[in-house]
Amino acid sequence: MNKTVEVLPDQPTLVARALELILSKLDTAIEQRGRFTIALSGGSTPKPLYEAIANQKLPWDKINVFWGDERYVPPDHPDSNELMTRRAWLDRVDIPAANIHPVPTLEANPELAAAKYEQHLKEFFNSSGVEFPALDLVLLGMGDDAHTASLFPHTEALKVRDRLVTVGNKDGNPRISFTYPFINSALSVIFLVAGANKRPALAQVFAPVADDFAYPSRLIRPQGELWWLLDAAAGSELQH
Ligand SMILES: O=C1O[C@H](COP(=O)(O)O)[C@@H](O)[C@H](O)[C@H]1O
Numbered sequence: 001m002n003k004t005v006e007v008l009p010d011q012p013t014l015v016a017r018a019l020e021l022i023l024s025k026l027d028t029a030i031e032q033r034g035r036f037t038i039a040l041s042g043g044s045t046p047k048p049l050y051e052a053i054a055n056q057k058l059p060w061d062k063i064n065v066f067w068g069d070e071r072y073v074p075p076d077h078p079d080s081n082e083l084m085t086r087r088a089w090l091d092r093v094d095i096p097a098a099n100i101h102p103v104p105t106l107e108a109n110p111e112l113a114a115a116k117y118e119q120h121l122k123e124f125f126n127s128s129g130v131e132f133p134a135l136d137l138v139l140l141g142m143g144d145d146a147h148t149a150s151l152f153p154h155t156e157a158l159k160v161r162d163r164l165v166t167v168g169n170k171d172g173n174p175r176i177s178f179t180y181p182f183i184n185s186a187l188s189v190i191f192l193v194a195g196a197n198k199r200p201a202l203a204q205v206f207a208p209v210a211d212d213f214a215y216p217s218r219l220i221r222p223q224g225e226l227w228w229l230l231d232a233a234a235g236s237e238l239q240h
Pocket residue numbers: 040041042043044045046069070071081140141142143144147148149150
């Protein structure tokens with residue numbers, strides 16, 4: 001794992017740096033493999049980044065978009081990560097519908113939805129099932145409890161190591177989430193973290209010793225590159 005931590009002065013600079021990195025990963029992936037696969041995060045932090053991506057002229061037909069986690073709500077629900085992304089980015093560009101891979105959330109139950117998304121990922125990546133497929137880039141956020149994707153502290157989802165996708169648990173509400181081993185198979189992972197409320201969690205995530213189950217973002221140790229992009233409010237006092 002190759003880890004880089006950058007503390008940027010403010011949120012616009014954070015977004016500009018994330019955009020720069022994503023465009024560079026995109027260029028390399030398309031040059032080397034003819035396509036770019038990215039998994040997105042939800043929450044509030046990435047919205048301006050998605051708006052900035054929408055303003056780029058990109059080879060949209062070579063870009064495939066997945067979600068690292070999703071709330072178990074219909075796709076037109078205000079809490080849907082897919083809805084936020086469509087409004088900020090995907091509805092504003094000429095990306096083929098077949099290149100958008102939303103998490104199914106209208107299944108009979110969340111377990112079925114997780115299994116269906118996993119099957120879709122395996123088929124897309126033509127994966128034998130022995131090795132986990134590698135996305136070019138997984139974009140992650142981190143909550144002030146150190147959760148990432150929908151991998152919440154002290155939940156069963158943190159024990160799942162043999163699946164690509166599982167069911168997360170946010171205060172009793174199901175969510176669909178990539179597992180941490182699947183995230184870790186990515187070529188690059190970028191965390192985007194902003195705001196002073198994230199400071200205590202970040203201190204634990206970066207501590208040399210702490211409980212991974214209490215601070216799930218610690219479990220993210222990808223085979224490829226790991227980038228932590230922090231704004232000053234979140235990261236200025238961080239020891240790294
Ligand atoms: O619940 C979620 O929160 C995290 C962090 O979100 P933020 O609002 O603090 O940026 C996000 O990474 C995750 O995708 C989302 O479902």
